Amino acid sequence: MGRDSLAKDLTLEEFARFRDFIHQQSGIFLEESKLDSLRISLVTRATRLDFSTFDAYYALLVRDHKEFNELMNLVTINETSFFRFPQQFDALKNRVLPEIMSAKPENNKNFRVWSAGCSTGEEPYSVAMTLLDAGIDGLGWKSQVLGTDVSTRALAVGQKGVYGKRAMINVPKETVARHFETVPDGHRVSERARKLVDFGYHNLIKEPYPLSLMGNWDVIFCRNVTIYFRLDSTRRVVSNYYNSLNEGGYLFIGHSETLTSISDQFEPVEVGGVFLYRKTRTRKVFGVSVPRVDSVSPLTEASRFKKAERLEKSTAVEAAEATAASKGAAGATGPEML
Numbered sequence: 001m002g003r004d005s006l007a008k009d010l011t012l013e014e015f016a017r018f019r020d021f022i023h024q025q026s027g028i029f030l031e032e033s034k035l036d037s038l039r040i041s042l043v044t045r046a047t048r049l050d051f052s053t054f055d056a057y058y059a060l061l062v063r064d065h066k067e068f069n070e071l072m073n074l075v076t077i078n079e080t081s082f083f084r085f086p087q088q089f090d091a092l093k094n095r096v097l098p099e100i101m102s103a104k105p106e107n108n109k110n111f112r113v114w115s116a117g118c119s120t121g122e123e124p125y126s127v128a129m130t131l132l133d134a135g136i137d138g139l140g141w142k143s144q145v146l147g148t149d150v151s152t153r154a155l156a157v158g159q160k161g162v163y164g165k166r167a168m169i170n171v172p173k174e175t176v177a178r179h180f181e182t183v184p185d186g187h188r189v190s191e192r193a194r195k196l197v198d199f200g201y202h203n204l205i206k207e208p209y210p211l212s213l214m215g216n217w218d219v220i221f222c223r224n225v226t227i228y229f230r231l232d233s234t235r236r237v238v239s240n241y242y243n244s245l246n247e248g249g250y251l252f253i254g255h256s257e258t259l260t261s262i263s264d265q266f267e268p269v270e271v272g273g274v275f276l277y278r279k280t281r282t283r284k285v286f287g288v289s290v291p292r293v294d295s296v297s298p299l300t301e302a303s304r305f306k307k308a309e310r311l312e313k314s315t316a317v318e319a320a321e322a323t324a325a326s327k328g329a330a331g332a333t334g335p336e337m338l
């Protein structure tokens with residue numbers, strides 16, 4: 001069969017055809033520098049399926065959603081870690097949580113967080129652990145965390161909730177003691193935290209989003225996901241987040257990301273050197289909705305830029321990711337719950 005012929009170079013034309021399809025289906029745009037890593041992914045899949053040409057593989061890819069998922073498992077960058085950029089989790093616990101809880105009516109004690117592009121689950125579990133540490137369950141609140149992604153392989157890891165040594169390196173001992181149990185193949189997230197988290201397949205670029213996602217979120221995390229997208233895709237995704245959030249709800253983006261030239265609908269809020277984006281609450285004045293002026297005033301663009309610059313202390317991993325926009329995704333509208 002075609003292992004030998006497939007090992008040949010992927011021509012620029014062939015690359016462009018796959019790149020455009022992946023971009024259209026997943027939002028992920030592979031720069032030309034990623035030609036070789038895409039070639040390796042394509043050869044892996046085509047060889048597995050015994051195809052002898054990239055053309056034949058392409059013909060299957062465009063008609064078979066399952067094959068698209070398989071390719072996404074190879075193309076997406078799933079780098080993540082527990083409590084990645086811990087300041088954001090401090091801000092969630094000390095600022096966002098009390099603010100949202102105090103604004104909810106007595107008969108609504110639900111707190112809902114969506115981790116979009118959750119990879120292997122470290123992010124939604126970190127959110128769940130933060131909520132548990134804040135003790136909101138003891139106060140009679142019900143919390144729910146949903147993790148979604150286009151990588152079915154990453155989601156399966158999250159669903160299992162077991163992590164090896166490498167994933168645990170930077171997790172403080174006290175957190176390990178509080179939220180994990182030791183199992184033969186590593187550390188398993190405690191049942192208390194696992195109970196709060198669900199996982200589901202959802203492709204952020206596929207619209208319309210299912211009703212279950214379109215609304216009633218108090219917080220959305222979408223960190224280090226759209227760094228692989230082009231501006232127009234990011235705008236669409238962020239606009240969907242805006243519509244899905246409750247008034248007063250917060251969007252968390254990666255610490256090296258910005259909403260500048262993406263959306264002016266959110267109000268930037270600085271908490272302990274971290275920028276969060278809040279959906280403004282409205283109030284009715286003579287039957288018309290007008291924004292409410294909250295105690296924290298939005299920062300000016302200029303001061304925001306300055307502070308964002310100071311915050312630009314990306315880790316080596318994150319810097320590598322930002323330049324490693326080599327991977328892609330697509331699929332059906334979800335979330336297809338696991």
Ligand SMILES: C[S@@+](CC[C@H](N)C(=O)[O-])C[C@H]1O[C@@H](n2cnc3c(N)ncnc32)[C@H](O)[C@@H]1O
Nearest residue numbers: 026076080117119149150151203204223224329
């Ligand atoms: C670098 S990881 C970030 C994980 C986590 N949010 C964090 O910051 O640690 C990016 C994730 O986004 C997912 N992703 C990329 N495109 C996506 C899309 N169109 N829909 C949903 N998830 C996507 C990838 O599969 C990958 O798991």
